[in-house]
Amino acid sequence: MKKLMIGNEAIARGAYEAGATVATAYPGTPSTEIVSTFADYEGLYAEWAPNEKVALEVGVGASIGGARTLVAMKHVGVNVAADPLYTFSYTGVNAGLVLVSADDPGMHSSQNEQDNRGYGRFAKMPVIEPADSQEALDFTRLAFDISEEFDTPVMLRVTTRLSHSQTLVETGERVEVGLKSYKKDAPKYVMLPGFARLRHVEVEKRILQLKEYAETTDLNRMEWGDKSIGIITSGVSYQYLREVMPEVSVLKLGMVNPLPEKLIRSFAAEVDRLIVLEELEPVIEEQLKAWGLKVEGKELFTLLGEYSPEMIEEVLLGVSSGKGSGLDQEIPPRPPLMCPGCPHRGVFHTLKKMKLHVMGDIGCYTLGALSPLDGMDACVCMGASIGMSLGMEKANGEDFARKVVAVIGDSTFVHSGITPLIDVVYNQGTSTVIILDNDTTAMTGHQDHPATGKTIRNLPTRKLDLPALVKAIGIEHVRIVDPLQLDEFRQTLEEELNRREASVIIAKRPCALLVKKAPDKEFYVDPELCKSCKLCIKIGCTGIYWVEENRKAVINPNTCVACGLCPQVCTFEAIKIVEG
Amino acid sequence: MPKQTTNVLIVGVGGQGTLLTSRIIAQVAVQMGYDVKVSEIHGMAQRGGSVVSQVRYGERVYSPIIKKSDADILLAFEKLEAARWLDYLKPGGKVIINDERVDPLPVMSGKLKYPVDIDKRIANLIPDTTIVDATRMAEECGNSRAANVVLVGMLAAAINIPAEEVENAIREMVPAKALEVNLKAFREGQKYLSATLNRL
Ligand code: SF4
Ligand code: SF4
Numbered sequence: 001m002k003k004l005m006i007g008n009e010a011i012a013r014g015a016y017e018a019g020a021t022v023a024t025a026y027p028g029t030p031s032t033e034i035v036s037t038f039a040d041y042e043g044l045y046a047e048w049a050p051n052e053k054v055a056l057e058v059g060v061g062a063s064i065g066g067a068r069t070l071v072a073m074k075h076v077g078v079n080v081a082a083d084p085l086y087t088f089s090y091t092g093v094n095a096g097l098v099l100v101s102a103d104d105p106g107m108h109s110s111q112n113e114q115d116n117r118g119y120g121r122f123a124k125m126p127v128i129e130p131a132d133s134q135e136a137l138d139f140t141r142l143a144f145d146i147s148e149e150f151d152t153p154v155m156l157r158v159t160t161r162l163s164h165s166q167t168l169v170e171t172g173e174r175v176e177v178g179l180k181s182y183k184k185d186a187p188k189y190v191m192l193p194g195f196a197r198l199r200h201v202e203v204e205k206r207i208l209q210l211k212e213y214a215e216t217t218d219l220n221r222m223e224w225g226d227k228s229i230g231i232i233t234s235g236v237s238y239q240y241l242r243e244v245m246p247e248v249s250v251l252k253l254g255m256v257n258p259l260p261e262k263l264i265r266s267f268a269a270e271v272d273r274l275i276v277l278e279e280l281e282p283v284i285e286e287q288l289k290a291w292g293l294k295v296e297g298k299e300l301f302t303l304l305g306e307y308s309p310e311m312i313e314e315v316l317l318g319v320s321s322g323k324g325s326g327l328d329q330e331i332p333p334r335p336p337l338m339c340p341g342c343p344h345r346g347v348f349h350t351l352k353k354m355k356l357h358v359m360g361d362i363g364c365y366t367l368g369a370l371s372p373l374d375g376m377d378a379c380v381c382m383g384a385s386i387g388m389s390l391g392m393e394k395a396n397g398e399d400f401a402r403k404v405v406a407v408i409g410d411s412t413f414v415h416s417g418i419t420p421l422i423d424v425v426y427n428q429g430t431s432t433v434i435i436l437d438n439d440t441t442a443m444t445g446h447q448d449h450p451a452t453g454k455t456i457r458n459l460p461t462r463k464l465d466l467p468a469l470v471k472a473i474g475i476e477h478v479r480i481v482d483p484l485q486l487d488e489f490r491q492t493l494e495e496e497l498n499r500r501e502a503s504v505i506i507a508k509r510p511c512a513l514l515v516k517k518a519p520d521k522e523f524y525v526d527p528e529l530c531k532s533c534k535l536c537i538k539i540g541c542t543g544i545y546w547v548e549e550n551r552k553a554v555i556n557p558n559t560c561v562a563c564g565l566c567p568q569v570c571t572f573e574a575i576k577i578v579e580g
Numbered sequence: 581m582p583k584q585t586t587n588v589l590i591v592g593v594g595g596q597g598t599l600l601t602s603r604i605i606a607q608v609a610v611q612m613g614y615d616v617k618v619s620e621i622h623g624m625a626q627r628g629g630s631v632v633s634q635v636r637y638g639e640r641v642y643s644p645i646i647k648k649s650d651a652d653i654l655l656a657f658e659k660l661e662a663a664r665w666l667d668y669l670k671p672g673g674k675v676i677i678n679d680e681r682v683d684p685l686p687v688m689s690g691k692l693k694y695p696v697d698i699d700k701r702i703a704n705l706i707p708d709t710t711i712v713d714a715t716r717m718a719e720e721c722g723n724s725r726a727a728n729v730v731l732v733g734m735l736a737a738a739i740n741i742p743a744e745e746v747e748n749a750i751r752e753m754v755p756a757k758a759l760e761v762n763l764k765a766f767r768e769g770q771k772y773l774s775a776t777l778n779r780l
Contacts, residue, residue: 004606004616029622108621132617132644165644166606166618236644243643310647326705331664332692334684336594336629364627372689445622537689542628545688558724 005169007162010133011100012037013169014140015070018096019177021045022062024055026415027444028074029109030163031102035072036447039456048447048456051382051415052077056084056099063097063153064189066180068144072100075116076381080416082119088153089123090199091189092206095180096147098140100156102163105279106306109160109443111362111381113305115280120155120257124207127155127257128219131238133167139219139254141172150206150213157256159279161236161306211258219254222267229316230271232264232284232295237277237307244313259287268293275300275316279307338367340543341512341561343438346483347407348375349539349569350490356405356497359392361385361417363409364443364511365436372540376407383408383416390420390429398430402497406433411441411449414464418473424502425474432496433504436483437466438511446513470504477503484509486568512561519562522578525553529574536566536575585638586739587646591665592657593682594626597728600753601655602633604732607749608741609637617644630661655735657714657728658682659699666702675702675709676734676773678727710734710776717772718765723758726765733769743770 005013011034015023023046025035039046049055052073059071073081078101085099101119104110120127128143130136136158143154187195214220225247233241234253241250251267253259268274268288276285276297285297300315301307314320338345348368351358352375360366360379369376378388385406393401408417413435424431441447448454453463467478477499481492489507496503525536525544532551536544543560544553555566555575567575588605592598602618609616614637621631634646648667653674656662662677669675677699686692695701703709714730721730729750736746747763754762 002610004603004610004618006620032622161619161644164620164622166603166616166620167644168610168616239642239644243647308645308647309643313647327663327666327701329663329695329698329701330692331660332684332686332694334593334628334630334660334664336627337685339595339627367627371685371691443627534690540685540689542682542688545683546690548690548693 002168002170004166005133006033006164006166007130007133007136007158008033008102008164009037010136010169011072011140011156011158012070013171014137015068015098015144016041016044017137017172017174018068018141018144019175020068020070020144022059022067023047023070023072024049024058025072026050026052026055026077027441027447028077028102029444030104030160031072031074031077031100032444032447033163034100034102035070036456038070046456048449050450052081053084056081056088059097059099060084060088063093063095064182066095066182068095068177069097070100071097072102074110075101075103075114076110076112078116078119080382085119085153086123087191089125090191090196090203092151092202093147093153094182096144097153098143098147098156099153100158103157103159103280105159111379113280115283116155116157117256117283118281120157121283124203125152125155125257126150126210126255127157128254129157129234129256130162130254131235131252132162133165133169135254136162137169137171142219150210151202152206152210159235165236207258211261214255214258214260215262217255220260220263221252221254223250223252225249227270228272229275230267230273231275231277232267233277235279237279240307240309240312241277243309245316253284256284259284261291264288265291265293268295277301277312335370336367337370337540337542338364339512340541340559341515341563343483343507343509343512344368344436345373345539345541346486346489346565347434347436347507348373349565350486350493351375351405351407354490354493355403357392357403359385359388359404359406361406361408361412363412363436365407365409372538382412383420386417386420386424386431386433389431389433390424390427393429393431398500401430404431405493405497406431408433408435409442410435410437410439410451410466413466414450418469421470421475421504422473429502430500431502432493433502434493435466435504435506437506437508440511440514442511442513446511466506475502475504477501478506479503480506480508482509483507484563484565486565512563515561521562522557523555523560523562523567523575524578525555526574526576527552529572531572531574533571535571536569539566539569541566585636585641587651588635588653588655588735588739589646589651589665589668590633590635590655590657591661592631593661594628594631596657597725598631598633598657601728601732601735602635604746604749604753605735605741606635606637607752608745609635611745611748612741614638615641617641619644630664632665653735653738655731657731660684660694662702663695663698669706673706673708674738675706676731676738677702677709677711678715678731679711679713680715710773712772714769717768721764721768722761726758726762729762729765730769733766733771734773736766737770737773
């Protein structure tokens with residue numbers, strides 16, 4: 001029987017069936033489940049790498065070494081891995097390598113919505129785009145063959161909606177392709193100028209061969225219907241289109257780089273009006289325009305966000321399905337927020353009270369930027385906080401730096417916080433860096449990393465010692481403190497900020513969702529003592545809420561995990577413990 | 581097998597267990613031989629944000645997401661979320677609302693008001709609305725955390741999918757030690773909605 005699988009599971013399955021024996025990734029929504037699923041297949045190698053660049057480099061080594069290899073990351077992860085990627089495109093592979101780029105149109109869980117099909121064009125490598133889980137499986141399998149046939153890494157580009165939609169999949173058998181033999185071949189794999197110049201010739205030949213391949217591959221298919229409109233599309237947009245316009249003629253591209261020019265021209269010749277339907281950037285449209293084809297695209301469809309069936313219906317058919325429910329009512333928004341008991345809350349509460357300039361980073365703690373904590377001045381990409389804090393200091397001077405902190409999670413620090421910390425030491429910055437060590441990669445669903453001491457399969461491994469690492473870099477002042485002990489935390493922070501030397505504070509407490517045992521105490525607000533000041537409400541915990549009728553705070557015993565933060569915030573000692 | 585696609589929109593607050601509900605319903609639709617697509621939310625919104633799962637089944641399903649004004653049924657784990665997603669209900673569609681209030685941050689901090697009568701207002705607008713205290717019912721079955729399975733029971737009765745199939749799916753997806761409570765919760769939910777339907 002067919003099985004439901006999210007796109008990410010299907011990709012893992014496809015790699016498994018293709019005989020891949022190595023898979024590597026750094027977790028990132030919407031890509032995380034790809035390699036975590038691959039790790040469920042026994043006897044194969046799967047790992048969480050410290051970051052995407054390392055993941056790809058491990059993949060390059062495995063491919064050159066002869067193993068079919070799957071590497072997965074979110075779209076912005078490919079930026080981190082871009083350096084090895086561009087040159088790996090020159091060397092080519094030994095055994096097939098498929099790099100999954102999971103893009104996030106609509107930014108469900110990302111800081112930008114870049115379109116990674118662009119990488120395919122720049123790196124001159126094939127980009128394959130499935131439109132449902134079955135295709136995710138089949139295309140992944142095929143991508144390994146393409147990789148080996150054309151001696152190139154292949155990008156499998158998916159989007160959140162594909163990664164996280166379940167559709168029916170018919171699985172197949174694994175083929176044991178075995179290891180390819182490894183032979184030293186320096187001119188192919190050592191990219192110094194003399195060799196690289198020769199490889200570039202191969203890359204240009206390869207892309208022409210791939211263009212020919214694109215003309216005939218089953219990845220691209222024409223579906224003839226009403227010829228008054230012909231639409232070129234790919235990925236999940238194809239499904240939206242089919243949903244609202246089942247009769248229209250479609251050229252569905254499964255290979256979006258390089259494009260099949262002859263196929264597209266023959267399709268264009270048959271239809272009265274040619275339209276390209278693609279989320280985000282006009283990657284396909286601009287190439288068609290460069291060929292002199294008359295085509296419509298972004299004048300009809302937005303560059304912004306995720307598409308939907310009703311949006312396509314509205315643009316192409318002029319019907320608007322969203323008539324509205326008739327409920328005439330403002331609905332308060334529900335932004336995501338930190339969990340009750342989250343250790344980050346103690347940090348951001350303190351940063352706010354101290355009115356500091358906070359250079360932030362990527363993780364659950366980015367939520368500290370939102371009201372009521374309002375605790376972040378800037379957040380750009382993984383690892384940026386530390387470099388930004390040094391830049392702030394170099395721009396504004398050491399006195400200003402007494403008001404600046406960098407805040408970065410443990411997993412993010414390992415990902416890309418180490419080199420900027422070296423810069424702080426090397427260039428004599430006086431930054432204060434807080435590493436929020438919650439012992440996990442929380443936001444993406446609690447994956448392990450080098451500093452948790454566990455592998456992707458939850459097996460023990462040598463644990464990266466963060467304090468020792470930081471000291472070895474040359475930070476002399478390393479403090480470890482519980483962020484939910486407010487007085488101690490604040491005092492430590494004040495001392496380190498005042499010190500005109502670089503220091504690191506490790507705010508150490510496990511993520512509240514990792515704490516499995518039920519709380520051993522319960523809190524309640526004594527209404528007699530509560531003076532209605534709302535201080536406890538301003539920490540933004542769903543364990544405690546405001547009742548307007550009697551103007552008192554109340555603890556919700558179903559959500560409060562008794563972390564003990566709000567009692568420390570209340571100046572009237574109105575929040576009491578029931579031991580038990 | 582009906583040609584038409586059935587669209588089920590399941591909404592709630594991150595952490596309430598909407599994913600299990602959509603996965604159970606989808607699994608049943610698979611067992612019944614339908615083409616099925618499900619869209620889920622992972623990542624940041626799961627941290628207490630507004631979440632939605634969409635289940636579509638029928639002879640041939642293309643889009644994994646439901647169009648506005650096209651959901652046959654809206655199952656809300658929380659009252660405010662029912663209101664937020666009401667635009668997705670088709671005319672004549674059904675609404676099931678769990679009588680649970682989870683204040684979003686702007687309400688908790690007193691910046692905005694929670695529209696307390698929101699479920700009543702929806703019921704006034706949409707004739708086929710059922711409001712249920714699934715958490716209390718689940719508590720009576722032995723564990724308040726089975727509220728999502730009470731709601732599965734109601735959903736099954738509302739869209740008319742066979743109970744045995746759902747029970748099989750629950751057996752597959754729920755850990756053994758929680759199975760009894762969950763099966764009971766499912767049956768209670770189913771009974772509750774059937775009784776409500778008979779009253780109409
Ligand atoms: S998952 Fe962990 S780190 Fe993230 S908000 Fe919740 S408690 Fe905090
Ligand atoms: S003790 Fe206070 S801050 Fe901690 S979880 Fe409970 S309500 Fe939230």
